[in-house]
Amino acid sequence: MARKKKGNKIDGWLNINKPYDVTSTDVVRILKRILKPQKIGHAGTLDPLATGILPIALGEATKTIPFIQDAEKIYGFTARWGEQRSTDDLEGDVIAESDARPSRADIEALLPQFIGTVTQTPPKFSAIKINGERAYDLARDGEDFEVPSREVEIYDLKIISHSDDETAFEVCCGKGTYVRAIARDIGAALGCYGYVSALNRKKVGCFGLEDAFLLDISPEMDNSAALEEAILPLHYALDDIPAVNVNDQEASRLKQGQSLSLISKPDIQRLTACGLDVMSSDIQDAVAMYQGKALALLEVDRVNLKPYRVFNM
Template identity: 50%
Template sequence: MHGWIIIDKPLGLGSTQAVSAVKRALREAGVAKTKVGHGGTLDPLATGVLPIALGEATKLAGRMLDSDKIYDFTIRFGEQTSTLDGEGEVIATSDILPARAEVEGVLPRFTGPIEQAPPMYSAIKIDGKRAYDLARAGEEVEMKLRSVTIHALDIVAADANSATLRAHVSKGTYIRSLARDIALALGTVGYVTMLRRVKAGPFTLDQAISLDNLSVAARDRALEQLMLPLTAGLDDIPALPVTPDEALALRQGKVLIGKPHTGLLLAMEGETPVALVESSGPEIRVVRGFNL
């Protein structure tokens, strides 16, 4: 099996646990041992789109990590927690509860290229140790600013003490940090009470399945019906038709000459993906080959 199973990750489950659930489903369905990986970590307190790569699609998991994501998230104003979500202790409070119009008013300041400090409770390594391990040990952690891009940021709903937003963000963006900084810009404090990923790269919630449905499909030996093809993770890459001889050359890692294109392409022999290739002028070189 070579392709993608898109999981709608439930609350409280880690990404590696979701991978384990897919591995169990594959075993239950009688599928031969298959390499499995995920295309982008989701915190246990986050839900939503988690692409799980199978077989040769695992070669594209790194590319999925680099893709844009879209999140829905709710900021609760008036309190800030140590973890910037509902798991931590309250470390700051404020009586200021901004109105919807005030929230809308600051959003342009957080749209486009911005710099943000990641949460102390994150998996970033500092001197070889995870930031969250240092934070839990009570050590002072200095989180360096990082550059990210917020492509779009819109308000979805608001009530007396919270606002729900939708953010289209670049890789490396921390929604918890974004929520913290929006609250601070409003002269108050806040933390994330709900975080749901609705899109990861080309994959959306419409394609995502629950772990319960995954288990049912495994028992019915119908997992292949849930799997998207390997090429589903490359919908934004133009196809490059190649002949059987050219496909053989690419599989051997050779450079093709004589097909003037530019940029990243997906070499296809008929309906079979051969390789992800990079074209510069007349030369086409393999970036990632597929054993299909």
């Protein structure tokens, strides 16, 4: 007989607005203490000095974390000019200074170089692994090492406001982009140095600030009732992939890990109606929905549906 899992059976997502000077791990720990879920995890680290969206997966929703980690993100950030810092943000030591200050026109002229597929070197104080060790651990130990550069996608980068000493930006970017590196590299290109003095994550995929839950981290505060009301369904994070409604018989087969072949005309119409291309040779992602709940993640090969993650709802 299978051992009963400890904790409350909670499956879904929380859209948390992370406060300043709190780590992503702290948020998980606080929520674990309050809600006592069987499983919990976050979908992408947010630096302690950053605020904003930190999607939290509960229970079976942890199986969908990769979809959110890969999602498009929007950040608002302020770059302060005239200093280079060891961490590329407010927390680091000043390691170089400049009296030069860029004009708005100078920055505007440079921005196209930072949009598209961009080669970026992550900060030394980052979670990147170097020979199996976190870069930030090596940096704190004073080790001499190089962080390899990599390509990231920046879809849009624009100025929100500008003054002599700092500029506020908004950036829309893909997975793995370091906003601190954007500020550092713009400052380097302008010959004035730069670092991030404020950072706010406004959006991660379908999770936005407009309906986020601002977490109260006071030890004496019990947010349990409000948090439970704020839990979103598991399939909320899967809004950008086709959802295939299945019947009782199909659901039973998928629960057992068995594939489906939907070859009748009504079945094919069902697949195309939810956005699947039954003529494509590419493997497509989809989610099987049963009685309004997510049942399984599917690999779809034309009319063949293979479950690769089944949710124990």
